Amino acid sequence: MIEFIPPAFIYMAGALLVPLLRGRVKSAWMLILPVISFLFLINVQVGTAWEINFLGFDLVPFKVDRLSLIFGYIFHLISLIGIIYTLSIKSDLEYVAGLVYAGSALGVVFAGDLFTFFVFWEMLTVSALWLIWARRTKASQAAGFRYLMVHVFGGLVLLAGIIMYISEQKSISLGFIGLHSPATYLIFFGMGINAAWPLLHAVIENDMRRVLSYSLINQVGFMMVGIGIGTQLSINGAAAHAFAHILYKSLLFMSMGAVMFRTGKINATDLGGLYKSMPWTALFCIIGAASISAFPLTSGFVSKSMVIDAAAHGHMSIVWLALIFASAGVFHHSGIKIPFFAFFGHDAGHRVKEAPPSMLIAMGIAAFFCIFLGVYPKFLYSILPYPVDFVPYTAPHVLSQLQLLMFSALAFTLLLLSGIYPAEIRAINLDTDLIYRKGARLFYRVMDKGLNAINRTAERILIGEFLVNLAKFVREAPAKLLAQICQPFWETEEDKADPKAASKKFMKRAQSGFYPISIMGLFAAIYFGLLFLQYIATLI
Amino acid sequence: MDTDKKHIFDNKKNVQRVLYGLFSSLILLLAIEPFVTKHPYFPWEKSFGFYAIYGFVACVLLVLVAKYVLRPLIKREEDYYD
Numbered sequence: 001m002i003e004f005i006p007p008a009f010i011y012m013a014g015a016l017l018v019p020l021l022r023g024r025v026k027s028a029w030m031l032i033l034p035v036i037s038f039l040f041l042i043n044v045q046v047g048t049a050w051e052i053n054f055l056g057f058d059l060v061p062f063k064v065d066r067l068s069l070i071f072g073y074i075f076h077l078i079s080l081i082g083i084i085y086t087l088s089i090k091s092d093l094e095y096v097a098g099l100v101y102a103g104s105a106l107g108v109v110f111a112g113d114l115f116t117f118f119v120f121w122e123m124l125t126v127s128a129l130w131l132i133w134a135r136r137t138k139a140s141q142a143a144g145f146r147y148l149m150v151h152v153f154g155g156l157v158l159l160a161g162i163i164m165y166i167s168e169q170k171s172i173s174l175g176f177i178g179l180h181s182p183a184t185y186l187i188f189f190g191m192g193i194n195a196a197w198p199l200l201h202a203v204i205e206n207d208m209r210r211v212l213s214y215s216l217i218n219q220v221g222f223m224m225v226g227i228g229i230g231t232q233l234s235i236n237g238a239a240a241h242a243f244a245h246i247l248y249k250s251l252l253f254m255s256m257g258a259v260m261f262r263t264g265k266i267n268a269t270d271l272g273g274l275y276k277s278m279p280w281t282a283l284f285c286i287i288g289a290a291s292i293s294a295f296p297l298t299s300g301f302v303s304k305s306m307v308i309d310a311a312a313h314g315h316m317s318i319v320w321l322a323l324i325f326a327s328a329g330v331f332h333h334s335g336i337k338i339p340f341f342a343f344f345g346h347d348a349g350h351r352v353k354e355a356p357p358s359m360l361i362a363m364g365i366a367a368f369f370c371i372f373l374g375v376y377p378k379f380l381y382s383i384l385p386y387p388v389d390f391v392p393y394t395a396p397h398v399l400s401q402l403q404l405l406m407f408s409a410l411a412f413t414l415l416l417l418s419g420i421y422p423a424e425i426r427a428i429n430l431d432t433d434l435i436y437r438k439g440a441r442l443f444y445r446v447m448d449k450g451l452n453a454i455n456r457t458a459e460r461i462l463i464g465e466f467l468v469n470l471a472k473f474v475r476e477a478p479a480k481l482l483a484q485i486c487q488p489f490w491e492t493e494e495d496k497a498d499p500k501a502a503s504k505k506f507m508k509r510a511q512s513g514f515y516p517i518s519i520m521g522l523f524a525a526i527y528f529g530l531l532f533l534q535y536i537a538t539l540i
Numbered sequence: 541m542d543t544d545k546k547h548i549f550d551n552k553k554n555v556q557r558v559l560y561g562l563f564s565s566l567i568l569l570l571a572i573e574p575f576v577t578k579h580p581y582f583p584w585e586k587s588f589g590f591y592a593i594y595g596f597v598a599c600v601l602l603v604l605v606a607k608y609v610l611r612p613l614i615k616r617e618e619d620y621y622d
Contacts, residue, residue: 276547312581320582328595329602344549396578400585403569404595410566411599413559422607428621429614 004044006062006110007072008120010037011079011103018099019092027087030095034080034102041072049112060112066385067239071109073383074243075102077369078250085254085362097130205429206267208256208338212249215292215334218326219245225323226307229314232386237306240380244291244299244373251288251366252338255281258355258363259342265350268337269426273347281355282343284363291370293335293405294327299373301401302380302392309390327401328408335405336412476511483510485522566592 014033021029049063064072079102086094104127107120205211219241226238258281259274260266275282287298294300304327311320354360373380381388415421483506487495495502548554570589580586 275549315581317582324591324594325598328598332599332602394579395576399569399573399576400591403573403589403591406562406566406569407592407596408599409562411596411603413562415600415603420607421603422611426618428616428618429611 004048005037005040006050006107007037007041007076008103008107008110010040011099011106015096015099015103018095026095030083030087030099031080033099034076034083037106038073038076041069041076051112057115058113059115061116062110063112064110066383068109070239070243070383070385072106074246075106075109078246078366081250081254081362081365084365085257085359087358088356091134094131094134097127097134101127101131206269206426207428208259208266208268208271208342209253211268211333211338212252212256215330216249218330219249219292221326222304222307222323225319226310229307229310229316231310231313233313233390234307234310236381236384236386236388236390237303237310239384240303240306241300243380243383244303244370247366247373248288248291248299248370251284251363251370252292252334254359254363254366255285255288256338256342258359261359262352262355263350265348267426268341271342271348271350272345273343274350274352275343276347277350277352278343278354280360281363282339284360284367285339285343287367287370289335289339291374293331294401295405296393296398296401297371297374299370299380301374302377303373305392305397305401306390324404328404331405331408332412336409479507479510483507486510 010033014029018026018030044064046064046066046069049060052059052061079099082098082102083095086098101124104120104123108117108124111117111120205214223238223241223245226234226241228234256266259271259278262278263271263274265271291298291300294304308320308323308327311323355363377392381390412421483503486509487503487506491502495505570592573588578585584590
């Protein structure tokens, strides 16, 4: 009896079989993979680790602790939801890449050493690349290449970091690497700002997927703050928030994916009024939006408040204020903006079919968990790394959260009604990708203006002036010297009267070799003279 | 599909009902605050309506800064990268 098979192996081996299967068998096979893998996972003991000695290093390709287990659970759940969602797409390339991607993610989660970690991390990149390329459009090709470039760079940095760490520690074990310096605070505040900053972008962004991505940065900021505070409550909060976040963010992405699948549009300017033709998608989207905004009775409320409370426990007033600001802001741009501009607002006139059943089922499962975790937080709290004695539903807490959210909603409503709210514009907004998207052209221009200018100047000075003068000097200098030496001896009275014409005459004679004195002879005489002087000097 | 069918928000009255619902819930949320015992960590949490004011001001500031400061700086044509 096989006791345990690592999830990464089940997913990847399963992915290889997908192209060989057809029709319903293929669908059933893909759905059963996460289920089998999950059954193995819930029976595994915390602390299980596989160790292999390889080239003098102890490899631990699989290691289970409570933190990796919670991510293992959510990755299984979300990959199952993802498979259901994509059943209507029917493209083997996407299925295989998707399964390998999920398998690599699980490999990363359960990696017990840095080498295994790196290998799975890179497989994650490659499979993600295939997922992007599977769209087979020119834009997706370009996006894929950009993604590849960024990740190759990131992968190299990671590899360099790992090699430096190994050479310092003489070990490849993956554990708490730690931050114990002023850098801790710097990174920490950076992350706090990270949670609040992308909100500005999100307010004016037109592409709904980018709005969601900005809120993703914001939510990851919450998790990083949780890890940075470093107490049991805050790390629990970060893990819980990651769990909840994966569910509701996927739900939001799936709802926008369904909208794009049916209408072919994703910009806020092209959407609106879709609640009429896609009511279920609208409902699921609203549930995801309520969860990301942390409304009471949704998953976001029971997880995000742990992080915020941990900041309050530590009396970190600036971080706390930033997190509250980020909470209000994320509701404003993801909680309201996404559902409002897609499903309500100005009716763009799309009369399409509701999303296909597979997509609705996938969104329904995610929406169910968003509410289930919010209503019954004990389930989530029981799988957290540390024991939990946190009560999310207290009267002041619920009231303050509702006040915060509803008055943010009031702000949105008033700004929209008064016409101050920035109208969605068909435009793109610059972001850090500017660095590598425009960077190449800028680099070329700098090189062109900079180096080529140096080139031109160098040419002008070296070839245009220096060489010409050098040639002139080589041609004329000996003659000039000769003429000057000879002038006192050959000078006539007539020459003295007109020195200008005389020096011209002597110059001419010297150039044409008229004077019998060789310049070499002169130099030889000087040389011997110097030797003679030296000889005299030695005698004395 | 159902182009002729009237939908819920095609009726202006229903939109107004949503707005009235929002306004009355705001008043309700402020009205019950004195009856809730708070456990503040920070002094400003004690003041009445702190979360309401903070949420409102935060969102208004967010939108104004995004519209009048950030957008003029970073807005480009849609085919900027092509």
